[in-house]
Amino acid sequence: xxxxxxxxxxxxxxxxxxxxxxxxxxxxxxxxxxxxxxxxxxxxxxxxxxxxxxxxxxxxxxxxxxxxxxxxxxxxxxxxxxxxxxxxxxxxxxxxxxxxxxxxxxxxxxxxxxxxxxxxxxxxxxxxxxxxxxxxxxxxxxxxxxxxxxxxxxxxxxxxxxxxxxxxxxxxxxxxxxxxxxxxxxxxxxxxxxxxxxxxxxxxxxxxxxxxxxxxxxxxxxxxxxxxxxxxxxxxxxxxxxxxxxxxxxxxxxxxxxxxxxxxxxxxxxxxxxxxxxxxxxxxxxxxxxxxxxxxxxxx
Numbered sequence: 001x002x003x004x005x006x007x008x009x010x011x012x013x014x015x016x017x018x019x020x021x022x023x024x025x026x027x028x029x030x031x032x033x034x035x036x037x038x039x040x041x042x043x044x045x046x047x048x049x050x051x052x053x054x055x056x057x058x059x060x061x062x063x064x065x066x067x068x069x070x071x072x073x074x075x076x077x078x079x080x081x082x083x084x085x086x087x088x089x090x091x092x093x094x095x096x097x098x099x100x101x102x103x104x105x106x107x108x109x110x111x112x113x114x115x116x117x118x119x120x121x122x123x124x125x126x127x128x129x130x131x132x133x134x135x136x137x138x139x140x141x142x143x144x145x146x147x148x149x150x151x152x153x154x155x156x157x158x159x160x161x162x163x164x165x166x167x168x169x170x171x172x173x174x175x176x177x178x179x180x181x182x183x184x185x186x187x188x189x190x191x192x193x194x195x196x197x198x199x200x201x202x203x204x205x206x207x208x209x210x211x212x213x214x215x216x217x218x219x220x221x222x223x224x225x226x227x228x229x230x231x232x233x234x235x236x237x238x239x240x241x242x243x244x245x246x247x248x249x250x251x252x253x254x255x256x257x258x259x260x261x262x263x264x265x266x267x268x269x270x271x272x273x274x275x276x277x278x279x280x281x282x283x284x285x286x287x288x289x290x291x292x293x294x295x296x297x298x299x300x
Contacts, residue, residue, distance in 0.1 A: 027117050027148050034110035035103070038142065041170045042099045049103055102142055102167040109144030112206075116148050120204075123231055123295060124153065126274075127201050132157050132181075136200045138222060139208030143171035150178035161185040161194045193218065199227040205234045206293060209261060213253075216260045223271065228300030232271070236261060239289035240282065255286050262287050270299045 039049040127133060133156045137146050140160040149156060158175060162168040164186040172184040185194045191214050203222055209215040219234075226232050236258050262279065265271060276294030279287050 027113060027151055029144070029147055029151065030113050030117075034107050037174065038102055038106040038170060041173070042102065042166065044099065052100060052103055053107060099166050101165060102170050105141035105167045106144075106170075109142055112144060113148065116145055117152075120145070120233065120293070121149060121152055123233070123275075124202060126231065126297065127229065133201045134198060134227070135159070135202040136161060136196070136204065136222075136225070138162075138194070138203060138205045138218075139211075140171050141167045143175055145204050145206065146171065146175045146182070147178060150175060150182070154179050155181075157181045159183055159185060159196075159200075161187065163187045190214075191217075193221050196225050199225050199230070201227050201230045203230070203232045205232070207235050207237055207291070209234060209236045210238050210254060210258065213257075215257045216264060219261050219264060223265075223268070226271075226298050228298055230298050230300075231274075232296045232298070233293055234265075234296070235291060235293035237289075237291040240284060240286040259285075259287055265296065271296050272299060 033046075035046055035049040039046050042049075124133065133153070135149065135156055136159045137143050137149075138161045140146060140162045143160055146158055146160055150158060156179070158179065158181065160168070160172050160175060160182065161184070162171075168184065168186065172182070175182040185196070187194060190212070203226055205222060209219060212218060215236075223232060238254055238258055240255055259281070265273075274295050274297045277290060277292055279290050282288050
């Protein structure tokens with residue numbers, strides 16, 4: 001009984017210490033409202049930015065159309081950003097000019113602040129290089145990851161990569177305010193691979209692969225630029241088990257592409273999964289739904 005009480009005491013003490021640490025080790029970014037900087041950058045009133053996401057926690061295609069018409073000229077009607085549009089080569093076209101995309105990515109990024117700060121950034125301690133770390137944020141969007149990274153590790157050499165648009169320009173500008181070592185690489189075509197000229201210690205690829213039609217090609221390319229001992233973090237969303245629908249994450253083609261990506265990652269003998277859920281194929285021969293991130297490290 002005494003041992004049990006002692007164990008409970010240490011558990012409670014540990015939880016108190018952790019909560020104390022979290023309260024006094026918060027990122028500066030968390031003190032901001034998610035809409036403040038992006039509204040200022042886009043010259044849109046706060047209330048319009050908030051309204052653009054809809055009244056509920058999510059956002060709708062209707063909101064997207066209204067917002068794009070109001071602030072981007074009104075000539076282009078976009079009913080959805082889906083797999084067909086991407087495969088037709090119109091992916092860059094439908095994303096690059098929308099201020100709405102920057103707002104959505106900033107909103108979603110702020111929801112991940114705690115996850116990035118407390119769970120993802122500590123992974124950098126696994127990198128044991130003495131020189132400056134080189135980190136790639138692929139599909140960076142407004143790069144909440146990059147801003148939190150530079151807040152904690154300002155000496156890092158950060159590269160942001162995404163299609164050119166309000167989201168990318170805003171993220172790059174904010175990261176450059178934190179470090180003049182930051183640089184950006186723009187992608188101008190749906191099938192274009194970024195022109196990388198160095199290997200990276202950490203590659204961050206969060207909820208990106210399900211949105212591109214050549215995900216396996218991109219994945220292979222990124223892995224080839226991972227330094228020995230380096231870390232690759234990916235999160236590939238979507239689901240299986242239900243009837244597929246024609247959007248970028250849940251079409252049959254998207255399922256197959258995700259399966260190919262995971263098969264490839266698991267086939268690399270020098271790439272070891274060091275955290276995250278290990279997923280196995282289900283009875284329908286597809287990998288099950290898995291939107292959580294996985295962390296891989298190249299042996300060295």
